[in-house]
Amino acid sequence: MSYKISVVIEKDEHGYYAYCPNLEGCQSQGDSFEDVTANIQEAIELYLETLSHEEREALLSKEISTMTFEVQVA
Template sequence: MSYKIDVVIEKDADGYYAYCPALKGCQTQGDTLEEVQANIKEAIELYLSTLR
């Protein structure tokens, strides 16, 4: 099954921050854009697995 979930990624002085507005508390950070993208993908998967 696949889902389409909006993700917000912001750059700040320490790197990148990402969160999913639809998934309360689903957030992460990373030093690079690639790292934060991988981290948010994992965070979403873990978040959704707790709902099953």
């Protein structure tokens, strides 16, 4: 079964950090964007394997959206 899961990826001076708001504690990092996306996908798959079907459904029933806004500051 496949699921759509929201992931937040942040970049700082040390590389990239990713986490899943729906899956508490599911996070990863990488030196590049490609590394972090591969790493978080693996982390999600492993995390979901530890859950029962009911737990997966409960955690993944929330829809999370992210947006980027451009704002001007005086």
